[in-house]
Amino acid sequence: MFEVIILIVALIVSLIIVIKAADVFVDSIVEIGLALGISEIILGVTASAVGTSLPEFGSAMIAILTGSPDVGVGCAIGANVWNIAGILGISAIFAGLITTQRQEVRRDGLMAFLTTLTITAALFLIGEISFVVGVVLIIMYVIYLWILIRAQKSSKDREMECCEVDKKTDLNKKTILMAALGLVGLAIGCRAIVYCTVELSIMASIPEVLAGILLAFGTTAPEFFTVLTSAKKGLNSLAIGTVFGSNIFNILIGLGIPSLLVTIPVEPITIYFDAPVMVFMTLLLLFLIKRGMKLTRVEGIILVASYIIYIVTRLTIFS
Amino acid sequence: MYDKILLTTMGEYMDEIIEHTLNLVQGDAEIICLYVVETSVPFLTPKKVKEMMIDELTTKGREILGDMAKGFDKPGITFRGLMVEGSPADEIVKLATEESVDVIVMGTGKSIVDKHLLGSVSEKVVHSAPCTILLVRTAS
Numbered sequence: 001m002f003e004v005i006i007l008i009v010a011l012i013v014s015l016i017i018v019i020k021a022a023d024v025f026v027d028s029i030v031e032i033g034l035a036l037g038i039s040e041i042i043l044g045v046t047a048s049a050v051g052t053s054l055p056e057f058g059s060a061m062i063a064i065l066t067g068s069p070d071v072g073v074g075c076a077i078g079a080n081v082w083n084i085a086g087i088l089g090i091s092a093i094f095a096g097l098i099t100t101q102r103q104e105v106r107r108d109g110l111m112a113f114l115t116t117l118t119i120t121a122a123l124f125l126i127g128e129i130s131f132v133v134g135v136v137l138i139i140m141y142v143i144y145l146w147i148l149i150r151a152q153k154s155s156k157d158r159e160m161e162c163c164e165v166d167k168k169t170d171l172n173k174k175t176i177l178m179a180a181l182g183l184v185g186l187a188i189g190c191r192a193i194v195y196c197t198v199e200l201s202i203m204a205s206i207p208e209v210l211a212g213i214l215l216a217f218g219t220t221a222p223e224f225f226t227v228l229t230s231a232k233k234g235l236n237s238l239a240i241g242t243v244f245g246s247n248i249f250n251i252l253i254g255l256g257i258p259s260l261l262v263t264i265p266v267e268p269i270t271i272y273f274d275a276p277v278m279v280f281m282t283l284l285l286l287f288l289i290k291r292g293m294k295l296t297r298v299e300g301i302i303l304v305a306s307y308i309i310y311i312v313t314r315l316t317i318f319s
Numbered sequence: 320m321y322d323k324i325l326l327t328t329m330g331e332y333m334d335e336i337i338e339h340t341l342n343l344v345q346g347d348a349e350i351i352c353l354y355v356v357e358t359s360v361p362f363l364t365p366k367k368v369k370e371m372m373i374d375e376l377t378t379k380g381r382e383i384l385g386d387m388a389k390g391f392d393k394p395g396i397t398f399r400g401l402m403v404e405g406s407p408a409d410e411i412v413k414l415a416t417e418e419s420v421d422v423i424v425m426g427t428g429k430s431i432v433d434k435h436l437l438g439s440v441s442e443k444v445v446h447s448a449p450c451t452i453l454l455v456r457t458a459s
Contacts, residue, residue: 226364
């Protein structure tokens, strides 16, 4: 029992370290990018997309590369289901109403759906995430990033036709040191997360993939606070955009990058249950949103109820 | 008679709030409109996200204050728009005290569920305001 408590405490501490390290890392990388003359738009778009998803990416990457691929895959897919049904559902319940714009649903919602469909189809056809699948996923992300940057550029052009501001900064040693520290914190924290998750799954006699799905509650904490806070403040685009952006990143990069280094084996239960549930949840969200370009409290309850049904089924029937 | 009125809004039901405020004015009056950019975020919110939220809320605040200025563009009314960062209830009470306003006008009317889930700025202001408050019922 004492060992379980120690592992749970270590898991929580590691999660906080990873989330804070990701924050420091993204911040420093943006500063380094600005100093190197990289466009502020490109940096802004990638930083906001990557910022909240680094804990899932790091955990999935380390898990896959250290011989626990089920934890990695479970974490990526579990995070996507939780982002939609749990985080967005809870936020809609609290905020009462989350509105969105047709253009965002068409671009980000469609891409999130295509992403889940691509990975699920690949899993059904091949049964694993191979190098070729990884290349396809990464190409899809590059295309999506290009679309985002183009959209951002045109809106910035409209806003600031008169007054271009040069934000180029000087590169200093402190920024590089902070980036390195952030990266080290991420690596150590993610390794500790994976270790604690695997050990806890052995003690609780639950499959590693299920442990990965449950781990997603922790790694998605930045998304949870971002979506809930922005929904409560009425920043609806940020709320919905964070969920779609994170879901796209988790699959295309979170599973795409590690599959370039090693073929990722996937358990049949993930192929035939978890991945289709992820597609269903994405479709359900799009269906609910498309009806009036908004998510109401009732629809939030529908999403949360769907998640409860999923996790209870997963824990009881398919564990 | 209310000579100095503090008006606060988050951008909802502005027409109703403007209408009720104008009803209070008899002759000349100074209207201060306050928009508070709420900067508090939970501990684990990424720093870049917090910056993005503040940017968006600031832009929204500018638009609201611009619309309010148009709504109060009437003879005898001096309008002043202010935007500050902080906790809405605290900033409203602080400004009301500093400016010695005669009345605070703000919207109210959240459902009981919303009040419990989102909190109520007007309720907090009611308990510590230094002057009279007019709560405009803004939701059915």
